[in-house]
Amino acid sequence: MKKHNFFAGPSILPQFTLDNTIEGIKNFAGSGLSVLEISHRSKEFIACMNDTIALCKELLEIPSGYQVIFLGGGASLQFAMVPMNMMNKKSAYLVTGEWASKAFKEAKIYGDAVEAASSKDKNFNYIPKNYTVPADADYFHITTNNTIFGTELKKDPDVSIPMVADMSSDIFSRPVDVSKYSIIYAGAQKNMGPAGVTMVIIKEDALGKVTRSIPTMLDYRTHIKAESMFNTPPVFAVFAAQQTLLWLKGLGGVKVMQKKNNEKAQLLYDEIDRNKLFVPTIKDPEDRSVMNICFVMADEYKELEQPFADFAKSKGMVGIAGHRSVGGFRASTYNALPKESVQALIDTMKEFEKNN
Numbered sequence: 001m002k003k004h005n006f007f008a009g010p011s012i013l014p015q016f017t018l019d020n021t022i023e024g025i026k027n028f029a030g031s032g033l034s035v036l037e038i039s040h041r042s043k044e045f046i047a048c049m050n051d052t053i054a055l056c057k058e059l060l061e062i063p064s065g066y067q068v069i070f071l072g073g074g075a076s077l078q079f080a081m082v083p084m085n086m087m088n089k090k091s092a093y094l095v096t097g098e099w100a101s102k103a104f105k106e107a108k109i110y111g112d113a114v115e116a117a118s119s120k121d122k123n124f125n126y127i128p129k130n131y132t133v134p135a136d137a138d139y140f141h142i143t144t145n146n147t148i149f150g151t152e153l154k155k156d157p158d159v160s161i162p163m164v165a166d167m168s169s170d171i172f173s174r175p176v177d178v179s180k181y182s183i184i185y186a187g188a189q190k191n192m193g194p195a196g197v198t199m200v201i202i203k204e205d206a207l208g209k210v211t212r213s214i215p216t217m218l219d220y221r222t223h224i225k226a227e228s229m230f231n232t233p234p235v236f237a238v239f240a241a242q243q244t245l246l247w248l249k250g251l252g253g254v255k256v257m258q259k260k261n262n263e264k265a266q267l268l269y270d271e272i273d274r275n276k277l278f279v280p281t282i283k284d285p286e287d288r289s290v291m292n293i294c295f296v297m298a299d300e301y302k303e304l305e306q307p308f309a310d311f312a313k314s315k316g317m318v319g320i321a322g323h324r325s326v327g328g329f330r331a332s333t334y335n336a337l338p339k340e341s342v343q344a345l346i347d348t349m350k351e352f353e354k355n356n
Protein backbone atom coordinates (compact mmCIF):
# COMPACT_ATOMS: atom_id res chain seq x y z
CA MET A 1 0.00 0.00 0.00
CA LYS A 2 1.16 3.54 -0.69
CA LYS A 3 2.41 5.26 2.47
CA HIS A 4 1.72 8.92 3.11
CA ASN A 5 4.58 10.29 5.22
CA PHE A 6 3.41 13.00 7.66
CA PHE A 7 6.33 12.66 10.10
CA ALA A 8 7.47 15.93 11.72
CA GLY A 9 11.19 15.19 11.33
CA PRO A 10 13.12 13.50 9.99
CA SER A 11 10.50 13.73 7.32
CA ILE A 12 9.55 13.13 3.74
CA LEU A 13 12.09 13.90 1.02
CA PRO A 14 11.48 14.24 -2.72
CA GLN A 15 11.82 11.06 -4.79
CA PHE A 16 14.42 13.03 -6.76
CA THR A 17 16.55 13.29 -3.59
CA LEU A 18 16.17 9.61 -2.78
CA ASP A 19 17.01 8.46 -6.31
CA ASN A 20 20.05 10.71 -6.66
CA THR A 21 21.26 9.84 -3.17
CA ILE A 22 21.07 6.14 -3.96
CA GLU A 23 23.05 6.81 -7.11
CA GLY A 24 25.57 8.91 -5.13
CA ILE A 25 26.03 6.08 -2.64
CA LYS A 26 27.00 3.86 -5.56
CA ASN A 27 28.98 6.36 -7.63
CA PHE A 28 29.38 9.93 -6.41
CA ALA A 29 29.68 12.58 -9.12
CA GLY A 30 31.28 10.11 -11.52
CA SER A 31 34.19 9.57 -9.11
CA GLY A 32 33.78 5.81 -9.03
CA LEU A 33 33.57 6.09 -5.20
CA SER A 34 30.58 6.22 -2.89
CA VAL A 35 29.63 9.53 -1.27
CA LEU A 36 29.96 7.58 1.99
CA GLU A 37 33.65 6.90 1.47
CA ILE A 38 34.98 9.91 -0.38
CA SER A 39 37.28 12.50 1.21
CA HIS A 40 35.67 15.80 2.13
CA ARG A 41 38.76 17.37 0.56
CA SER A 42 38.16 15.67 -2.78
CA LYS A 43 37.45 18.00 -5.68
CA GLU A 44 34.06 16.29 -6.15
CA PHE A 45 32.90 17.03 -2.62
CA ILE A 46 34.30 20.56 -2.54
CA ALA A 47 32.25 21.20 -5.69
CA CYS A 48 29.18 19.71 -3.97
CA MET A 49 29.62 21.92 -0.89
CA ASN A 50 30.14 25.03 -3.00
CA ASP A 51 27.10 24.26 -5.12
CA THR A 52 24.93 23.62 -2.04
CA ILE A 53 25.93 27.00 -0.61
CA ALA A 54 25.30 28.67 -3.98
CA LEU A 55 21.84 27.06 -4.17
CA CYS A 56 20.97 28.38 -0.69
CA LYS A 57 22.06 31.87 -1.71
CA GLU A 58 20.12 31.72 -4.96
CA LEU A 59 16.90 30.19 -3.62
CA LEU A 60 16.68 32.50 -0.60
CA GLU A 61 18.07 35.53 -2.47
CA ILE A 62 20.66 36.00 0.25
CA PRO A 63 22.21 39.47 -0.07
CA SER A 64 25.95 40.10 -0.14
CA GLY A 65 27.58 40.43 3.26
CA TYR A 66 26.12 37.11 4.37
CA GLN A 67 27.79 33.71 4.64
CA VAL A 68 26.23 30.26 4.52
CA ILE A 69 27.84 27.47 6.54
CA PHE A 70 26.98 23.87 7.28
CA LEU A 71 27.54 22.52 10.77
CA GLY A 72 26.92 19.42 12.84
CA GLY A 73 25.19 19.35 16.21
CA GLY A 74 21.64 20.01 15.03
CA ALA A 75 19.58 23.14 15.52
CA SER A 76 19.93 22.44 19.25
CA LEU A 77 23.62 23.35 19.17
CA GLN A 78 22.66 26.71 17.69
CA PHE A 79 20.65 27.42 20.84
CA ALA A 80 24.05 27.78 22.56
CA MET A 81 26.19 29.04 19.68
CA VAL A 82 23.92 32.02 19.06
CA PRO A 83 24.28 33.56 22.54
CA MET A 84 27.98 32.63 22.73
CA ASN A 85 28.69 34.47 19.50
CA MET A 86 26.12 37.27 19.71
CA MET A 87 25.28 38.21 23.31
CA ASN A 88 27.44 40.46 25.41
CA LYS A 89 24.98 41.19 28.18
CA LYS A 90 21.41 40.95 27.08
CA SER A 91 19.17 39.22 24.56
CA ALA A 92 15.42 38.94 24.03
CA TYR A 93 13.40 35.87 23.07
CA LEU A 94 9.94 35.33 21.66
CA VAL A 95 8.90 32.18 23.51
CA THR A 96 6.38 30.48 21.25
CA GLY A 97 6.94 26.79 21.87
CA GLU A 98 9.15 24.02 23.10
CA TRP A 99 12.09 24.74 20.79
CA ALA A 100 11.93 28.46 21.55
CA SER A 101 11.90 27.62 25.28
CA LYS A 102 14.97 25.46 24.88
CA ALA A 103 16.78 28.22 22.97
CA PHE A 104 15.81 30.74 25.68
CA LYS A 105 17.10 28.43 28.43
CA GLU A 106 20.52 28.15 26.76
CA ALA A 107 20.79 31.92 26.36
CA LYS A 108 20.30 32.40 30.10
CA ILE A 109 23.58 30.55 30.66
CA TYR A 110 25.46 33.35 28.91
CA GLY A 111 23.78 36.48 30.21
CA ASP A 112 20.58 38.35 30.80
CA ALA A 113 18.16 36.68 28.39
CA VAL A 114 14.67 38.13 28.73
CA GLU A 115 11.29 37.09 27.38
CA ALA A 116 9.91 39.68 24.96
CA ALA A 117 6.62 37.74 25.00
CA SER A 118 5.42 34.19 25.51
CA SER A 119 2.35 32.16 24.60
CA LYS A 120 2.98 29.59 27.31
CA ASP A 121 -0.18 30.69 29.17
CA LYS A 122 -2.28 28.89 26.52
CA ASN A 123 -0.01 25.92 25.80
CA PHE A 124 1.58 27.89 22.93
CA ASN A 125 -1.56 27.86 20.79
CA TYR A 126 -1.10 31.40 19.44
CA ILE A 127 1.60 33.85 18.35
CA PRO A 128 1.96 36.81 20.77
CA LYS A 129 1.24 40.20 19.24
CA ASN A 130 1.88 43.80 20.31
CA TYR A 131 4.88 43.11 22.47
CA THR A 132 7.91 45.34 22.76
CA VAL A 133 11.44 44.22 22.11
CA PRO A 134 13.97 45.81 24.50
CA ALA A 135 16.12 48.19 22.47
CA ASP A 136 19.19 47.49 24.61
CA ALA A 137 19.29 43.76 23.82
CA ASP A 138 22.07 42.49 21.56
CA TYR A 139 19.59 40.49 19.51
CA PHE A 140 15.99 39.31 19.31
CA HIS A 141 15.45 35.57 18.79
CA ILE A 142 12.36 34.11 17.14
CA THR A 143 11.29 30.62 16.07
CA THR A 144 9.40 31.15 12.83
CA ASN A 145 7.56 27.83 12.85
CA ASN A 146 6.62 25.97 16.00
CA THR A 147 6.91 22.40 14.85
CA ILE A 148 5.28 20.88 17.92
CA PHE A 149 2.36 23.27 18.51
CA GLY A 150 1.64 24.19 14.89
CA THR A 151 1.89 27.97 14.91
CA GLU A 152 3.90 30.03 12.45
CA LEU A 153 5.16 33.58 12.10
CA LYS A 154 4.57 33.99 8.40
CA LYS A 155 5.94 37.52 8.05
CA ASP A 156 9.45 38.60 8.91
CA PRO A 157 9.01 40.93 11.91
CA ASP A 158 10.44 44.45 11.95
CA VAL A 159 12.61 45.22 14.94
CA SER A 160 15.33 47.79 15.55
CA ILE A 161 17.91 45.34 16.92
CA PRO A 162 19.63 42.40 15.19
CA MET A 163 17.28 39.49 14.68
CA VAL A 164 18.06 35.77 14.91
CA ALA A 165 15.67 33.06 13.72
CA ASP A 166 15.36 29.32 14.14
CA MET A 167 13.74 28.37 10.82
CA SER A 168 14.31 24.62 11.15
CA SER A 169 10.81 23.63 10.12
CA ASP A 170 9.85 26.26 7.55
CA ILE A 171 13.10 27.11 5.78
CA PHE A 172 12.66 27.01 1.99
CA SER A 173 8.87 26.75 2.37
CA ARG A 174 8.39 30.41 1.44
CA PRO A 175 10.41 33.53 0.57
CA VAL A 176 12.29 35.14 3.47
CA ASP A 177 13.67 38.68 3.68
CA VAL A 178 17.14 37.58 4.79
CA SER A 179 18.28 41.21 5.07
CA LYS A 180 16.16 41.55 8.22
CA TYR A 181 18.19 38.89 10.05
CA SER A 182 21.68 38.62 11.48
CA ILE A 183 21.47 34.85 11.80
CA ILE A 184 19.09 32.25 10.41
CA TYR A 185 19.63 28.61 11.30
CA ALA A 186 17.84 25.43 10.34
CA GLY A 187 18.39 21.75 10.97
CA ALA A 188 18.16 19.99 7.63
CA GLN A 189 15.86 17.15 8.59
CA LYS A 190 12.51 18.96 8.25
CA ASN A 191 12.58 20.52 4.81
CA MET A 192 16.03 20.06 3.34
CA GLY A 193 17.53 16.65 3.76
CA PRO A 194 18.38 13.87 6.17
CA ALA A 195 19.42 14.51 9.78
CA GLY A 196 23.04 15.39 10.46
CA VAL A 197 23.56 18.88 9.13
CA THR A 198 22.43 22.37 10.07
CA MET A 199 22.47 25.33 7.73
CA VAL A 200 23.45 28.68 9.24
CA ILE A 201 23.16 31.99 7.39
CA ILE A 202 25.20 34.73 9.04
CA LYS A 203 25.57 38.42 8.44
CA GLU A 204 29.31 38.79 8.68
CA ASP A 205 29.40 42.16 10.40
CA ALA A 206 27.21 40.82 13.23
CA LEU A 207 30.15 38.77 14.51
CA GLY A 208 33.17 39.76 16.57
CA LYS A 209 31.23 41.95 18.99
CA VAL A 210 31.31 39.79 22.11
CA THR A 211 34.12 39.89 24.65
CA ARG A 212 34.00 36.29 25.90
CA SER A 213 36.37 33.71 24.50
CA ILE A 214 34.61 31.16 22.35
CA PRO A 215 35.85 27.58 21.85
CA THR A 216 37.21 27.28 18.31
CA MET A 217 34.60 24.79 17.13
CA LEU A 218 31.76 26.95 18.47
CA ASP A 219 32.96 30.19 16.89
CA TYR A 220 31.09 30.92 13.65
CA ARG A 221 34.17 32.69 12.29
CA THR A 222 36.10 29.42 12.35
CA HIS A 223 33.62 27.79 9.99
CA ILE A 224 33.20 30.83 7.76
CA LYS A 225 36.97 31.08 7.34
CA ALA A 226 37.32 27.36 6.59
CA GLU A 227 34.28 27.36 4.28
CA SER A 228 32.56 24.68 6.42
CA MET A 229 35.64 22.45 6.16
CA PHE A 230 37.33 23.24 9.50
CA ASN A 231 36.66 19.67 10.52
CA THR A 232 34.99 16.88 8.58
CA PRO A 233 31.56 18.13 7.53
CA PRO A 234 28.60 15.71 7.29
CA VAL A 235 29.42 14.81 3.69
CA PHE A 236 26.45 12.56 3.05
CA ALA A 237 23.87 14.92 4.57
CA VAL A 238 25.21 17.89 2.60
CA PHE A 239 25.05 15.90 -0.64
CA ALA A 240 21.44 14.87 0.02
CA ALA A 241 20.50 18.46 0.91
CA GLN A 242 22.05 19.60 -2.38
CA GLN A 243 19.74 17.20 -4.22
CA THR A 244 16.67 18.60 -2.46
CA LEU A 245 17.70 22.16 -3.30
CA LEU A 246 18.22 21.17 -6.94
CA TRP A 247 14.72 19.69 -6.93
CA LEU A 248 13.32 22.88 -5.42
CA LYS A 249 15.07 25.02 -7.98
CA GLY A 250 13.73 22.81 -10.76
CA LEU A 251 10.19 23.34 -9.48
CA GLY A 252 10.60 27.10 -9.64
CA GLY A 253 11.91 27.98 -6.17
CA VAL A 254 10.42 29.15 -2.91
CA LYS A 255 7.63 31.33 -4.34
CA VAL A 256 6.19 28.39 -6.27
CA MET A 257 6.67 26.20 -3.22
CA GLN A 258 4.86 28.69 -1.00
CA LYS A 259 1.84 28.57 -3.29
CA LYS A 260 1.78 24.77 -3.24
CA ASN A 261 2.23 24.68 0.53
CA ASN A 262 -0.55 27.21 1.12
CA GLU A 263 -2.90 25.16 -1.06
CA LYS A 264 -2.14 21.94 0.81
CA ALA A 265 -2.55 23.59 4.23
CA GLN A 266 -5.78 25.33 3.23
CA LEU A 267 -7.29 22.04 2.02
CA LEU A 268 -6.49 20.29 5.28
CA TYR A 269 -7.52 23.15 7.60
CA ASP A 270 -10.80 23.46 5.68
CA GLU A 271 -11.53 19.79 6.30
CA ILE A 272 -10.60 20.03 9.99
CA ASP A 273 -12.93 23.06 10.32
CA ARG A 274 -15.72 21.29 8.44
CA ASN A 275 -15.53 17.75 9.88
CA LYS A 276 -17.66 17.38 13.01
CA LEU A 277 -15.25 14.89 14.58
CA PHE A 278 -12.20 17.16 14.64
CA VAL A 279 -11.19 20.58 15.93
CA PRO A 280 -8.05 22.56 15.12
CA THR A 281 -5.77 23.36 18.09
CA ILE A 282 -4.84 26.72 16.55
CA LYS A 283 -7.95 28.85 16.18
CA ASP A 284 -6.63 32.00 14.53
CA PRO A 285 -6.02 31.29 10.82
CA GLU A 286 -3.28 33.92 10.82
CA ASP A 287 -1.25 31.92 13.36
CA ARG A 288 -1.78 28.50 11.80
CA SER A 289 1.34 26.77 10.58
CA VAL A 290 1.53 25.88 6.90
CA MET A 291 3.98 23.08 7.77
CA ASN A 292 2.63 21.33 10.88
CA ILE A 293 -1.13 21.06 11.07
CA CYS A 294 -2.43 20.07 14.51
CA PHE A 295 -5.92 18.86 15.36
CA VAL A 296 -7.69 16.92 18.09
CA MET A 297 -10.98 15.06 18.41
CA ALA A 298 -13.97 17.26 19.26
CA ASP A 299 -14.96 16.91 22.96
CA GLU A 300 -17.98 14.71 22.27
CA TYR A 301 -15.88 12.31 20.14
CA LYS A 302 -12.81 11.92 22.37
CA GLU A 303 -13.27 8.13 22.51
CA LEU A 304 -12.75 8.00 18.73
CA GLU A 305 -9.12 9.11 18.93
CA GLN A 306 -7.55 5.64 18.92
CA PRO A 307 -10.04 4.25 16.38
CA PHE A 308 -9.20 7.14 14.03
CA ALA A 309 -5.48 6.55 14.53
CA ASP A 310 -5.98 2.88 13.64
CA PHE A 311 -8.20 3.68 10.66
CA ALA A 312 -5.73 6.23 9.29
CA LYS A 313 -2.93 3.69 9.68
CA SER A 314 -4.94 1.16 7.69
CA LYS A 315 -5.19 3.76 4.91
CA GLY A 316 -1.41 4.23 4.73
CA MET A 317 -1.11 7.39 6.86
CA VAL A 318 2.21 7.45 8.71
CA GLY A 319 3.43 9.85 11.40
CA ILE A 320 0.19 11.67 12.22
CA ALA A 321 0.28 11.20 16.01
CA GLY A 322 0.42 14.57 17.75
CA HIS A 323 3.38 15.45 19.97
CA ARG A 324 2.87 14.23 23.55
CA SER A 325 2.58 17.82 24.83
CA VAL A 326 -0.43 18.51 22.57
CA GLY A 327 -2.02 15.09 21.96
CA GLY A 328 -4.36 14.37 19.09
CA PHE A 329 -2.90 14.54 15.62
CA ARG A 330 -0.29 16.45 13.67
CA ALA A 331 0.10 16.25 9.91
CA SER A 332 3.40 17.71 8.73
CA THR A 333 3.00 18.98 5.19
CA TYR A 334 6.58 19.85 4.27
CA ASN A 335 7.72 20.81 0.77
CA ALA A 336 8.19 17.23 -0.41
CA LEU A 337 4.73 16.06 0.66
CA PRO A 338 2.55 15.87 -2.46
CA LYS A 339 -0.96 17.30 -2.53
CA GLU A 340 -2.22 13.74 -3.19
CA SER A 341 -1.11 12.74 0.32
CA VAL A 342 -3.05 15.63 1.84
CA GLN A 343 -6.05 14.60 -0.25
CA ALA A 344 -5.66 11.00 0.93
CA LEU A 345 -5.72 12.15 4.56
CA ILE A 346 -8.79 14.29 3.91
CA ASP A 347 -10.56 11.35 2.25
CA THR A 348 -9.69 9.23 5.28
CA MET A 349 -11.16 11.85 7.64
CA LYS A 350 -14.34 12.09 5.56
CA GLU A 351 -14.75 8.33 5.39
CA PHE A 352 -14.21 7.98 9.14
CA GLU A 353 -16.83 10.68 9.77
CA LYS A 354 -19.32 8.83 7.58
CA ASN A 355 -18.68 5.56 9.44
CA ASN A 356 -19.18 7.14 12.86
Ligand SMILES: *Cc1c(COP(=O)(O)O)cnc(C)c1O
Binding pocket: 009, 073, 074, 075, 076, 077, 099, 143, 145, 146, 147, 166, 167, 168, 169, 187, 188, 190
Ligand atom coordinates in the same frame (compact mmCIF):
# COMPACT_ATOMS: atom_id res chain seq x y z
C1 LIG B 1 13.40 19.93 15.10
C2 LIG B 1 13.63 21.31 15.58
C3 LIG B 1 14.74 21.66 16.38
C4 LIG B 1 15.74 20.64 16.87
O1 LIG B 1 16.55 20.20 15.87
P1 LIG B 1 17.76 19.19 16.14
O2 LIG B 1 18.40 19.15 14.82
O3 LIG B 1 17.15 17.90 16.59
O4 LIG B 1 18.62 19.77 17.20
C5 LIG B 1 14.90 22.98 16.74
N1 LIG B 1 14.02 23.91 16.35
C6 LIG B 1 12.93 23.62 15.61
C7 LIG B 1 12.00 24.71 15.22
C8 LIG B 1 12.71 22.31 15.20
O5 LIG B 1 11.63 22.02 14.45
